[in-house]
Amino acid sequence: MNGGSDESSKEDGGRGDSKMNEFKNYIDTQKGWITFDGAATITRTGVNFASGAAFSISLEEVDILDELGKGNYGTVYRVRHARPKVPRVDGTTGRVMAMKEIRLELDEAKFTTILKELVILHECSSPYIIDFYGAFFQEGAVYMCIEYMDGGSIDKLYDGGIPENVLKKITYSTIMGLKSLKDEHNIIHRDVKPTNILVNSRGHVKICDFGVSGNLVASIAKTNIGCQSYMAPERISGGAMATGADGTYSVQSDIWSLGLTIIECAMGKYPYPPEISATIFGQLNAIVEGDPPDLPAEGYSAQARDFVKSCLNKNPKKRHTYPMLLLHPWIKSLSKPETITEEAEAESEATDNDLADAAAKQLSINEGSGDAEVAEWVQEVMERKRQGLQPASTERPALHAAPFDSVSPAASLES
Structure with a gap:
């Protein structure tokens, strides 16, 4: 994640340090985890929900095929789940997926957005709602793997x-x-x-x-x-x-x-x-x-x-x-x-x-x-x-x- 310089921290009266302290409730820098109010924990190797549901996936398991686009919150890539570390019973091994990369940048609105989308995607199983394949956290970004719709x-x-x-x-x-x-x-x-x-x-x-x-x-x-x-x-x-x-x-x-x-x-x-x-x-x-x-x-x-x-x-x-x-x-x-x-x-x-x-x-x-x-x-x-x-x-x-x-x-x- 992008931290400010010492000079800028002094200029803003320590607000940058205060902001970092505020986000300690979300981010465990030693473990490399993000925790959302006990609702979900995202690690480098997947996401675990309070309901007991877990989805295992990491950046090392996917091949990036191309970039689909950019938005205010990040970038979306078309990827292939080529090297799953845990065999998946849902047949997604080798599946082409869309992967959202969301750079956090100490923006609380992004944390709220991520949590809402994660919880809804994992809870709402319907043939009329996009499928969810997993999420992970790495180097200041949350990655969400979801269904790729070619049209x-x-x-x-x-x-x-x-x-x-x-x-x-x-x-x-x-x-x-x-x-x-x-x-x-x-x-x-x-x-x-x-x-x-x-x-x-x-x-x-x-x-x-x-x-x-x-x-x-x-x-x-x-x-x-x-x-x-x-x-x-x-x-x-x-x-x-x-x-x-x-x-x-x-x-x-x-x-x-x-x-x-x-x-x-x-x-x-x-x-x-x-x-x-x-x-x-x-x-x-x-x-x-x-x-x-x-x-x-x-x-x-x-x-x-x-x-x-x-x-x-x-x-x-x-x-x-x-x-x-x-x-x-x-x-x-x-x-x-x-x-x-x-x-x-x-x-x-x-x-x-x-x-x-x-x-x-x-x-x-x-x-x-x-x-x-x-x-x-x-x-x-x-x-x-x-x-x-x-x-x-x-x-x-x-x-x-x-x-x-x-x-x-x-x-x-x-x-």
Whole structure:
């Protein structure tokens, strides 16, 4: 880690030494460990969680294949787990992974981000959430090994718009990942956007980047973090329309972000016009004071447009919930019968015939092998990018960028 010089320590009145002492609660310099409030300990050879789960991996075990990108918090590499010291029962020996290198630099925000992401990745096992393979600490950096998605984040692929039937399946998988966070782990994502939705050439769709996620307390959260381009009006305005008037907001804020994400993927660009989104003030004012964007009437089904409207109601109490969205006609046929819960039945006031029809539907998305239609679309776009027939990047609005935007655990298809 980078320590300051003696001269600079004197100039700052000893604040550098004080900062080092503060981080002794995290770092054991003699053992080379990082400990997070008893929740997890990261060493040179792996990570051990308080739950008893342990993941063994080290820098000596991997071969770095190439660099995928850089962000505010560090660098992401594509690596191969070539020399495992401990045989792995999950078949990851030799597996290509994405490895995040996060330089600590005595930044407490980074410690918080690392802990949140580590705990969520290790606890949240879902076919719709990025897989976690382990972590280790070496030479002032934490390394996280996670699933590599060769298609990358969907913002790298959506130029010209995503076909509605593919978009429908991406939406379904995203909802299932977010619903799993909420229902099984009491977690709200707080940073739903295209850069945090990944795809691969096998047709899998998974959410990632949980460094700003937070636990829900009575379905509300108080901190105002995440990418402001996708924030719900109640988050920007300080919570006046939310559950409380003290800046709190509920999981419904993620559903607003989902609605904007769907439109962006459908149109291949950020939903608010460039003349509005070019400035920070204009963008925030449009979200809070203006009408919500919508899918164009031409080129998109009435069901798709209605689905998006149900996500983008400016009153969070009138927005659909995840169970209600899963019962919406636009994606209902993709749901397994068990996703049709009593909660969903009550919220949507579905009839017995609706539920029977949903239960009779066969699962269209195979969780193990991925979806064939999504896979075909990803492969086609990846091939066009290799041939230089599709732009590699999209212009961003004023508040779009956020830490790790450019370093998701994904393939870099830039030319």
